[in-house]
Amino acid sequence: MTTELKLPLYFDNNATTPCDPRVVDAMVPYLFEHYGNPASRAHAYGWVARDAVATARQQVASLIGAQPKEIVFTSGATESNNLALKGAARYLARKGKHIVTVSTEHKAILDSCHALEREGFEVTYLEVDSEGLISLDALRAAIRDDTTLVSVMFANNEIGVVQPIAEIGAICRENGVLFHCDGVQALAWMPIDVRAMKIDLLSMSAHKMYGPKGIGALFVRRGRPRVRVQPIIDGGGHERGMRSGTLPTHQIVGMGKAAELAAESIASGGVDKVRALRDRLWDGLRANLDELYINGSWEHRLPNNLNVSFAYVEGEAMMMGIKEIACSSGSACTSASLEPSYVLRALGVDVELAHTSIRFGLGRFNTEAEVDYAVELITRKVRFLREMSPLYEMVQEGIDLKSIQWTAH
Ligand SMILES: Cc1ncc(COP(=O)(O)O)c(C=O)c1O
Structure with missing residues (x-):
């Protein structure tokens, strides 16, 4: 045996995770045949690439119950977490400079918080119990008048513990603070509905759901009240100004296919x-x-x-x-x-x-x-x-x- x-x-x-062969098959044509820049508006190479990005954006959005316009492609969840935390905190700095997160978050969150502390923000790190779960009462108590953002991961990368996301979302919404969630570990394994869970910002990464490394996304909720993030990378104004840089079409196509397969796997x-x-x-x-x-x-x-x-x-x-x-x-x-x-x-x-x-x-x-x-x-x-x-x-x-x-x- x-x-x-x-x-x-x-x-x-x-x-x-390894790339699913179906993901690789979807990506390859965009490396060789369809290599146009999705931002090239004047010729067919650009249009083909742009259409492929649009399809992928739809696939990623539908995995989490979002609209395509709410998806911002990034280089991975480390960048998504940086963009969400620094981008939202800085945008809302005039309203308040207090953030709430959890001591067991991924380093991309904790270190972004430490960077914000050096800029004058204050961060409360919630403790977890022996099961790895936060207390909702402690979260309620931590939210202050000057709190603008709460960041709690969906599922922990070491111990796999899943936090009560919908309850956290409800508390944040009631208190008028944004809720960012690092959804990386849950994407391939659990249904995520950003509307029902009242998530305002959700970090995603393709390589934890059978897609390629080096590509991720940030869901930024639209609608009222509008969620805004200040970009951390400036340039040509791609991704509605939130993340400049030529879109890596093949990577995005791979992430889109991975998202479609994840949805199928969860449903079937x-x-x-x-x-x-x-x-x-x-x-x-x-x-x-x-x-x-x-x-x-x-x-x-x-x-x-x-x-x-x-x-x-x-x-x-x-x-x-x-x-x-x-x-x-x-x-x-x-x-x-x-x-x-x-x-x-x-x-x-x-x-x-x-x-x-x-x-x-x-x-x-x-x-x-x-x-x-x-x-x-x-x-x-x-x-x-x-x-x-x-x-x-x-x-x-x-x-x-x-x-x-x-x-x-
Ligand atoms: C929970 C969590 N957040 C963020 C990341 C970082 O993602 P990426 O490798 O796409 O930068 C990881 C992966 O290590 C993770 O497990």
């Missing part, structure tokens, strides 16, 4: 297949191993994410042991500090357990045979590594490690 598998298995779909049960694989992985692991801890809410979670701590097995040692599986470790041991994930720390996961965490991100192209292979390999490696762990042995003997008074010499 295992000889048929292509190793290493790709279980890192929260980091990025493709997502349930991935959820079943994720559950098979978790069921298999916990049937074989003890002392496993899920990080983040199980109930409010992306269907493709499993973030689990393998107590007494250091994450990097584990990663070395399971090289046949491409996944991520929650301990950022590449950095000199050995700092464990700030997301896990925000949930109150203790440092030791955070260091043992592994993120598995299942995807559209994974199979049951791959999951079964992974369960078998991980089980074997964890047992092996725990056999070498004196701490695990003590726990097996019934010793409560917390009760031990370690003597320091």
Whole structure:
């Protein structure tokens, strides 16, 4: 059986997804045959490119229940997040200079907030509970008269925890503040309706939904009250002045196709297949191993994410042991500090357990045979590594490690 598998298995779909072959097929003609600049109005090369961009804009808009005119193409969600936060905060600076966000947001949000703080804005970082969820009461309490913007991600990239987006949108609308949402991780996996959820700005990225890297979009709601963002890139005035730069037609076509396929997959049960694989992985692991801890809410979670701590097995040692599986470790041991994930720390996961965490991100192209292979390999490696762990042995003997008074010499 295992000889048929292509190793290493790709279980890192929260980091990025492969391009769907149908996406690649849609893109290729726009690299070679239809290479016109969509802004060229005087000839057919330009018109073909412009029509392709219009189709893609429609495909992206319909994935999230928006109008095509509300989609601004960017280079990815890092740029979308920068544009949303800096663009909206600066535009509204005369009204107020206070922003609310969450401590577990992606760095593209947190670092944009830090940049705004250096410009004189004030930011409140909401805490999360042990499940990774914010408190709606805390959000209500954080909104002040000078608050102009709230930014909360749809689903977390490390632990897959899904925030109560519609409730957050309602609170923001009631209080007359804009609601920005980083929707990147949810796009391929959950229905998003920007109108029903009262989202004013939504960041998107193609490479987390089987599209190409280097292309994303920002939904900027139209209608009353009008949402405005000050551009962060100036130039020829593309994208209604919000994002200048020649549109990368092939990338945009790829994102459009990816959005269409994501909508189809959500509507036709493709997502349930991935959820079943994720559950098979978790069921298999916990049937074989003890002392496993899920990080983040199980109930409010992306269907493709499993973030689990393998107590007494250091994450990097584990990663070395399971090289046949491409996944991520929650301990950022590449950095000199050995700092464990700030997301896990925000949930109150203790440092030791955070260091043992592994993120598995299942995807559209994974199979049951791959999951079964992974369960078998991980089980074997964890047992092996725990056999070498004196701490695990003590726990097996019934010793409560917390009760031990370690003597320091
Ligand atoms: C939640 C979230 N926001 C933003 C980004 C950044 O997206 P991009 O890679 O398109 O810049 C990512 C991807 O790493 C992400 O997971």
